[in-house]
Amino acid sequence: MSGAHGPKGLTRRNFLKTTGAAGVAACLSAVGTNLAVAEELDDDERAGDEERICSVMCRSNCMGSCRWLAHVRDGKVVKLEPGNYPNDGYRGGCLKGASYMERIYSPTRIQQPMRRVPGSERGAGEWEAISWEEAIEEAAKHIKDAADAYGPKSVVFDASSGQYGYMNGVYNQFARLSGVMGATKTAVCYDYAAGYGINRVLGTGDWAYCNEPNSVLDSSMVVVWGTNPVFTAPQNWRWIQWAKENGTKVICIDPIKSATAHRSDEWIQVNPGYDGYMALAMSNYLIQNELQNLDFIKEKSTGAFLVREDTKAHLRASNWPAESAATYVATVSAVKEKYAAQGAAVLAAAVAAIPNKYYVWDLDANAPKLVEEATNPALEGTFTTPDGVKVTTAYTLLKEQLSQYTIEEASKKTGVPAERIEELARSFATERAVSVNITYGLDHYVNGYLNTWAVAILLALTGQLGRDGAGFTGVFTQTYTPALTSYWFATPEFKEYNSQVPAARLAEMFGTQKLEGKDYPSKVLVSYCSNLMSNMTGQNEWINKVLPNMDYWIVLDMEMNDSASHADLVLPVASWYEKEDLRTAYNNPYMTISEKAIDPLYETKSDNEIIGMLGRALGYEKSFPEDTWDNMSYWYKLLFSDKISQAAGYTEERLREEKVINYTGQEEGSPWIRGKSAPWPTESGRVQLYYEKVAPRLNYGQDLSSRDADEHIVYFREPDECGSENPLAEKYPLVYLQEHSRFRIHTQWFEVPVLRELDPEPQGKVNSVDAEARGVKDGDYIEVFNDRGHAVVKALIDESIAPGIISIPKGWQRSQFKAGCYQELTNPKTDKYADSIAPYDTRVDFKKWEA
Ligand SMILES: Nc1nc2c(c(=O)[nH]1)N[C@H]1C(S)=C(S)[C@@H](COP(=O)(O)OP(=O)(O)OC[C@H]3O[C@@H](n4cnc5c(=O)[nH]c(N)nc54)[C@H](O)[C@@H]3O)O[C@H]1N2
Ligand SMILES: Nc1nc2c(c(=O)[nH]1)N[C@H]1C(S)=C(S)[C@@H](COP(=O)(O)OP(=O)(O)OC[C@H]3O[C@@H](n4cnc5c(=O)[nH]c(N)nc54)[C@H](O)[C@@H]3O)O[C@H]1N2
Ligand code: SF4
Ligand SMILES: [Mo]
DSSP, rough: OOOOOTTTTTTTHHHHHHHHEEEEEHTSSSSSSOHHHHHHOGGGGGGGGGGGEEEEEETTTTSSSOOOEEEEEETTEEEEEOOSSGGGGOOOOHHHHHHHHHHHTTTBBOOOOOEEEEEOOSSSSSEEOHHHHHHHHHHHHHHHOOOHHHGGEEEEEESSOOOOOOOTTSSSSSSHHHHHHHHHEEEOOSSSHHHHHHHHOOOTTTTTTTGGGGGGGSSSEEEEEEEOOOHHHHHHHHHHHHHTTTTTTEEEESSOOHHHHHHEEEEEOTTTTTTTHHHHHHHHHHTTTSSOOHHHHHHHHHHHHHEETOOOOOOOTTTSSHHHHHHHHHHHHHHHHGGGGGOOHHHHHHHSSSSSOEEEEEETTTTEEETTTTTSSSSHHHHHHHTOEEEEHOOOOOHHHHHTOHHHHHHHOOOOOOOHHHHHHHHHHSSEEEEESSSSSSSSTTTHHHHHHHHHHHHHHHHHHSSSSEEESSSSOOOOOOHHHHHOOTTTOOOOOOOEEEGHHHHHHHHSSEEEEEEEEOOOOEEEEEEHHHHSOOHIIIIIIIIOOOSEEEEEEEEOOOOOOOTTTEEOOGGGGGGGGEESSSSSEEEEOOOOOOOOOTTTTTTHHHHHHHHHTTTTTTOHHHHHOHHHHHHHHHHHHHHHHHHHTTOOHHHHHHHHHEOOOOTTTOOOBBBBTTTOOSTTBBHHHHHHHHHSSSSOOOOOOOHHHHSSSSSOOSSSSTTTTTTTHHHHHHHEEEETTTBBBBBTTTTOOHHHHHHHEEEEOOOEHHHHHHHOOOOEEEEEEEEEEEEEEEEOOTTTTTOOOOOOOSSOOOOGSBBBBBGSSSSSOOOOOOOOOOOOOOSEEEEOOOO
16 A cells, blocks of 8 residues: 555545555445455565465554564564555554564573572572473462462452553453452553543543544644653654644644654643643633633533532432432332342443433523423523522533633643633634544643543533544544453353452552551462553552562563562563464554464463463363363454444454454544544533542542542642642752653563664753753763652753753663662652552652762
């Protein structure tokens, strides 16, 4: 297919026509791929006689999910090249994906099971190689001992984001092992604040709030808000770049002049941690100047819905009038009786299905009317029902709340000139279609969810949602998920799956053997696709609380990173291209097979095989049957066993033939738009201006009763540490960022030679103003420090970094620093609604390092 760079004047539709060539054109009418595309994708004939080409997939948490073609000769991967997609615009990759071979064949790869030498200290680097039999026996013994002595929950399974395959990645069968044991499975605490805040408006859960990346071709303006896609999502940036070439305005809001800011039409420089305030002030300004989108608010949002003053609930059939409330209560009891035996999930769905309609105040009747029946609903006002219930519209409550957020104060907090904030606000009201490209710059603060909640409210008030080119982009997640519940738990031995315990609380759990003040014995940790010791904030918490209080740590990994090197038992896993997998992508609309290109090297094994061995060693033969465990067809059948997969015609055979299947159900090239391609997944189907049922993302017994009442209407709270008026600013004047490096995905690729050549050692990027004030010159070693710890890095004077900020690109391992580690410095606090790490909510200072 031809390259996809769009010359001037292209819209998304004619863009497709011009670049699509025969393959895309042929499949425009089909749902998913068809044979024409499968032929287009069949690259086998390009291989020489002695060469095989396998369809594989990069699958770290870069979220790009790029498809690659692995050329295999004599059982060795010799070349990787980007693989085609039905939509050519999604083809691509980066240096990391292209250099994966250097990880497969790295001399630093873990080659066989390794046990910490008995009696040696954790992390001392004294290892002995052992056989798989010994390794599994030893792992099973420690797990069993802990479960017997302290209960199964004392065994903690931890997966983060290391790879997103269903067979061997974060969704692998450790979930089954945890479920049959009744063990603890941690909940990941990275990146959840953004989605949690947005969910309060869009009902889209933790992840599913973004439009497909190619939707930006229909945007008249893209606001890149707290993300650096040029480094962190190159495949998304390409679409933005093409849109820009066609005249879409691209504005980047960032505290530093990031790589993306450099390539945008305009950079709006903000102080870290205050975007939420700015978004609320913009919303207030728009309402004060009557620039809000009243049609959208009336028809597509819950603005006219009534809120009871007494209970803070919406006025609805379940609570008003009295007879209706009584009927509702009776129906709930009947449903409970009928469905109780079928488990909590079925019961919850049955209760949710009981009609519970909403009321508005009908000005014609001067009384509450159901939304569907009202002829003239009031958008604003406070009223009293005939039986004396005081109610106010959601819009009025929001408007009153917003009135305290002023442009002047926003300007003071963010450092952005007042006129610029007003102009930005007006453009949300006047631009044809605004896409807010967002990932995690607003998220990585203790007040992260408030920042993104505020931005979602701004989009709701301006109606920049649910239309072509309008809404969020940045983290387009699968609109389809295979049948994970059957895949994991279809076994008679299933006991309980507890995945509500935040990984961010492990230091507390191991350190105190309590969670939220209640006993929670925590003894054995099993980590896979996760480098917790390196990636979790406040590394010294890990060093001082977890390591000394942990009985046993089992790590499955490829490399001796911070976690593996501090474990008791390291199990060597096969690399991505040594095992088959399936992924439903982020940031492209495809489900893709990743074929096994070569056999596992050395004594490495696939994660799936290791889990099977361990499951059987623990006595769960029925759940981990030897005869089916390595049969891929068995797993595909389970994954595609649900009605949705079957209706869509997903099968192993089809996947093997087509390699890539569009899962959105959209015509190829027609972007998935949230709120347009399917209704908003809120209870009312509308965008929520009022968050009625306050609930934390995770429920592990935390007490939020003193805060719940304040969480219905969007508001702003200062960041925890980085705020300009924080008393800590005197001692630690610099805000500490850790950009996601273009040379690594977190800690992956941390020792790949071709990348180390480009990025040889940890750097601290600072403005000359801050360097000069400390007598530091470019290239000097500096010690960055705060009360939590320190890191010694090389200073890079970079005028793209604003004064008052230092950034150490993340992902280096402890051993790569002259002293300390960048992760010792980060703030380990999380907010207990979103429970997501806040690494940027951190203050530090630095000085010249005297070795
Ligand atoms: N190359 C590479 N790509 C990656 C990753 C990687 O490690 N390397 N990691 C992947 C993962 S898991 C994630 S979560 C994503 C992260 O992707 P991004 O969110 O794009 O990553 P960050 O480097 O955190 O960049 C966020 C941007 O927000 C800015 N920022 C920080 N604080 C604020 C603030 O208060 N307000 C505003 N407006 N901006 C702020 C930062 O300066 C930075 O430019 O990247 C993914 N892609
Ligand atoms: N200070 C600071 N800390 C941060 C962040 C920050 O901005 N600043 N960002 C945070 C964010 S957004 C995220 S998402 C996290 C990421 O944290 P993690 O999810 O821990 O990220 P990685 O380092 O990519 O990968 C984890 C491990 O998975 C392993 N792995 C890869 N493939 C496989 C496989 O097939 N099987 C097994 N068993 N293992 C595999 C890798 O080798 C790696 O050691 O880091 C967070 N930490
Ligand atoms: S690291 Fe990301 S952008 Fe690079 S090849 Fe892998 S998935 Fe694609
Ligand atoms: Mo992330």
